[in-house]
Amino acid sequence: MxxxxxxxxxxxxxxxxxxxxxxxxxxxxxxxxxxxxxxxxxxxxxxxxxxxxxxxxxxxxxxxxxxxxxxxxxxxxxxxxxxxxxxxxxxxxxxxxxxxxxxxxxxxxxxxxYPALPAAPAPYGTVDAAAFATAVAQVALAAGRDDTLPLLTGVQLRLDGGEMTLSASDRYRYAVRRLEWKPGAAADGVVEAAEGVVEALLPSRRLLDVARSLGRCGDVVIGWDPAGGGGLMGFEGGQSRTALRLLDGRLPAYTSLFDMAGAAVAEVEREGLAEAVRRVAVVAEANSSVRLDFSAEGFVMLRAGFGDDVAAQRLPATLSGADEVPVAFNPAYLLDALTSFESPRVRLELLGAGQRALLHGVADGGGVGAGTAEAGTAEAGTAEAGTAEAGAHRHLLMSVKQLV
Incomplete structure (x- = not known):
């Protein structure tokens, strides 16, 4: 050699x-x-x-x-x-x-x-590489890190018609991202049109690494064997091919969790809120929360700390559906959620302390968007408070029960 x-x-x-x-x-x-x-x-x-x-x-x-x-x-x-x-x-x-x-x-x-290498799954369709990398990054941060619960360390990938849905949850948050893909269109050949629904649970850290490495390849070819595929899903782009072994099981359904009927709706500038959370969280003790008091008077007050070590900041915000809504979040989880969006504003559907909060990206025009410019799949829409159409990227957080 x-x-x-x-x-x-x-x-x-x-x-x-x-x-x-x-x-x-x-x-x-x-x-x-x-x-x-x-x-x-x-x-x-x-x-x-x-x-x-x-x-x-x-x-x-x-x-x-x-x-x-x-x-x-x-x-x-x-x-x-x-x-x-x-x-x-x-x-x-x-x-x-x-x-x-x-x-x-x-x-x-x-x-x-050296063990025999697994056969690469046959081409099943293609997806834009940059959009795929962005989408995986947006949901993978919600996956669990506890290897004793392998089910929750995965990203669930669902292929249904021309839509791909990625989702992940660690029980305290649930991220979902939808994007377009092209079933049955291989980059270097023609395969039969993909039929039916495919669901695969993939290791989040592995999938994130694959998506990042292929982010500039133009298109990523998804490999899958409808007959079983030996528990593998393939990803090919440029001169790189990766086969990932699937995790057992599937994530709990999120449809009912994302039903926010009766929620109050707040809207705030995304980067400003993220910076304020970073600022006030400096005085927060480990495992403590940051409190957000939304008011229909046009502001949100952030507070953190206890006793003499406290911090507060007030930001412009709108609230409809209630006069005021106090909530509190783990600051790291809230920052992860906010930074996963790329839209200028974020909309929060709020049920109150100790309950769910659903975040959407909001485009410049005020409609709910995909939260990413790279993906090119932003969805705009207008709706009354509390009934905003969900965008392609949504992030669910649990609010802390006890407000300090």
């Missing part, structure tokens, strides 16, 4: 495939990156049973072959390689990397012990 490749392309391929490497593994070969050189290309693959990432790059191949190299060590080598062409070769049991007079020799792992 021998090949020559541009340093930037080599480092990018190794870096992207290296994201699939497990942090710790009792199986040494799973810590390796598989390098395959043939016919003018290099393919780098990382695999840990939950995800398989394969990245291809152009290379001058003098001798075809395969080698399994310790992944973390190869990542470190790529970070310090000088600019310019990189020459790599397999010499007996040593893999050498040389660039501009710098030479590294790396041990190899037994390739015969």
């Amino acid at each position: 021998e090949f020559r490749i541009d340093r930037t392309a080599f480092a990018e391929a190794v870096g992207r495939a290296g994201r699939a490497l497990p942090a710790r593994t009792p199986v040494p070969v799973l810590g390796g990156l598989l390098l395959e050189a043939d016919a003018g290309r290099l393919a780098v693959t990382g695999f840990d049973f939950e995800a398989a990432v394969r990245v291809e790059a152009e290379a001058e191949v003098a001798a075809e072959g395969r080698v399994l190299v310790p992944g973390r060590r190869l990542l470190e080598v790529c970070r310090v390689l000088p600019e310019g062409p990189v020459s790599c070769a397999l010499e007996a049991s040593r893999f050498t990397v040389e660039a501009d007079g710098t030479r590294f020799g790396l041990s190899t792992l037994p390739i015969a012990e």
